[in-house]
Amino acid sequence: MSRSDEPQGFSLRLLPSVEKLLASPEIMPLVARYSHTLVTRAIQQVLAELRRDAPVRHAVPSKKDIAAQVARLLNAQWPGFLSHVVNATGIILHTNLGRAPLSSGALEAIARLGGTYLNLESDLDTGERGARTPELRRLLNALTGAEDALAVNNNAAAVLLILVALAHGKEAIVSRGELVQIGGGFRVPEIMAQSGVILREVGTTNRTSVGDYAQAISGNTAILLKVHPSNFIQRGFVCDASLAELAELGRVYSLPVVYDLGSGALLDSAVYGLRHEPTVQEALRDGADLVSFSGDKLLGGPQAGIVVGRSSCVQLLLKHPFFRVARLDKLSSVALAATLRHYLNNDAVEQVPVWRMMALTPSEIARRAEAVAAPLKARGVMAEIREGCSLVGGGSLPEETLPTALLALKPNGNPEDFVRRLRLADPPLIARIEDGRVLLDLRTVMAEQDNLIVSLVIEAWLQGVGNC
Numbered sequence: 307m308s309r310s311d312e313p314q315g316f317s318l319r320l321l322p323s324v325e326k327l328l329a330s331p332e333i334m335p336l337v338a339r340y341s342h343t344l345v346t347r348a349i350q351q352v353l354a355e356l357r358r359d360a361p362v363r364h365a366v367p368s369k370k371d372i373a374a375q376v377a378r379l380l381n382a383q384w385p386g387f388l389s390h391v392v393n394a395t396g397i398i399l400h401t402n403l404g405r406a407p408l409s410s411g412a413l414e415a416i417a418r419l420g421g422t423y424l425n426l427e428s429d430l431d432t433g434e435r436g437a438r439t440p441e442l443r444r445l446l447n448a449l450t451g452a453e454d455a456l457a458v459n460n461n462a463a464a465v466l467l468i469l470v471a472l473a474h475g476k477e478a479i480v481s482r483g484e485l486v487q488i489g490g491g492f493r494v495p496e497i498m499a500q501s502g503v504i505l506r507e508v509g510t511t512n513r514t515s516v517g518d519y520a521q522a523i524s525g526n527t528a529i530l531l532k533v534h535p536s537n538f539i540q541r542g543f544v545c546d547a548s549l550a551e552l553a554e555l556g557r558v559y560s561l562p563v564v565y566d567l568g569s570g571a572l573l574d575s576a577v578y579g580l581r582h583e584p585t586v587q588e589a590l591r592d593g594a595d596l597v598s599f600s601g602d603k604l605l606g607g608p609q610a611g612i613v614v615g616r617s618s619c620v621q622l623l624l625k626h627p628f629f630r631v632a633r634l635d636k637l638s639s640v641a642l643a644a645t646l647r648h649y650l651n652n653d654a655v656e657q658v659p660v661w662r663m664m665a666l667t668p669s670e671i672a673r674r675a676e677a678v679a680a681p682l683k684a685r686g687v688m689a690e691i692r693e694g695c696s697l698v699g700g701g702s703l704p705e706e707t708l709p710t711a712l713l714a715l716k717p718n719g720n721p722e723d724f725v726r727r728l729r730l731a732d733p734p735l736i737a738r739i740e741d742g743r744v745l746l747d748l749r750t751v752m753a754e755q756d757n758l759i760v761s762l763v764i765e766a767w768l769q770g771v772g773n774c
């Protein structure tokens with residue numbers, strides 16, 4: 307005879323079937339997220355464990371408990387599944403969170419053209435195969451005044467393409483002050499080495515003059531390269547050769563001057579109290595033969611590398627086999643064209659999220675933060691509004707900040723735990739910690755996500771209370 311507190315086991319017939327579980331309201335959202343196949347496998351695994359443990363358990367677990375176990379298993383097995391994230395970091399171009407969110411115009415263009423055939427490389431006039439997306443070329447020409455343009459997969463590829471097409475086996479002259487590393491893995495000397503271009507360093511880390519470039523020019527020189535240091539600032543006893551000076555030197559020696567501009571702003575960042583970031587138009591006006599930049603930094607479009615400039619140079623790039631390797635895919639081409647059209651329509655500041663976020667004033671952000679704080683306080687969350695700073699990010703405008711209003715939360719327990727619970731919420735909410743407070747910056751939160759923040763914070767707050 308067994309004592310009553312000993313597990314009795316349960317009949318295996320009491321376990322729900324795979325089909326019943328798949329059709330349950332707890333499991334259906336998991337199917338939407340992970341697919342029928344993956345959820346079925348996870349259910350089978352959980353049921354197998356329950357069958358094995360059946361003899362030593364008190365009672366059959368509920369469908370809800372089984373669903374929770376399936377969800378935990380799937381989350382553990384597939385931690386990297388792409389899901390949308392609420393970015394409350396105040397970092398506008400957050401590289402870990404996908405850099406620039408697309409405009410609704412760009413999304414509509416993808417929705418309109420992505421599921422159908424399109425004249426991607428077809429000249430409708432002749433019926434022949436045509437250039438890939440001549441529209442991009444015309445848009446970039448209209449916006450920047452460049453003679454010619456092309457787009458590849460990202461700016462790293464654009465720089466590599468320029469180097470292999472214009473300088474393979476020859477020398478590129480670069481200032482020692484510009485041999486920088488940008489983000490994860492883009493290092494100017496390593497890109498040079500990979501492209502088979504001989505790096506001819508001139509000047510010093512802090513000072514390089516146009517005379518240093520002039521002295522280094524030889525019969526083996528192919529280009530003069532200027533690199534925007536992007537995420538890196540030098541102060542004090544520093545000087546570099548201006549693009550205009552280099553362009554003048556390039557003209558004298560008939561050498562192309564290439565500028566890796568990085569961010570690719572078409573609008574003036576100084577309007578928002580930031581340092582003036584050189585624009586693509588200015589780089590061309592200063593005489594660069596080729597300018598390259600990213601599509602998903604200050605341009606605010608899809609990942610892309612754009613090259614604009616002198617037609618004779620751009621045509622050499624188009625003919626190089628590496629162009630085919632690095633070409634931009636059709637959906638990004640469509641999104642990039644739609645993004646560029648915002649600039650031509652003069653509605654980029656309203657429509658392109660990166661610029662819309664930059665243009666938000668602290669009082670607009672404070673109003674939204676107050677509206678989020680009110681229902682939180684009503685539920686007992688300790689929340690207040692305080693002044694703070696947002697960042698542009700993405701390697702653009704380092705040390706430059708935008709004044710903002712922060713929603714500061716004081717969790718009962720450890721702030722690290724609270725931030726982790728927010729990060730593991732569905733959808734994840736990314737916040738930061740400063741002197742014991744969890745800070746949410748609504749500048750980078752889409753306005754329609756404000757209500758979502760209320761429910762995510764309350765959920766994480768209640769979990770914390772439960773743990774005490």
Ligand SMILES: *Cc1c(COP(=O)(O)O)cnc(C)c1O
Nearest residue numbers: 460461462488534536567568600
């Ligand atoms: C960001 C950046 C790159 C790399 O651009 P991706 O589009 O990320 O490949 C290259 N050069 C400079 C100066 C940059 O700022």
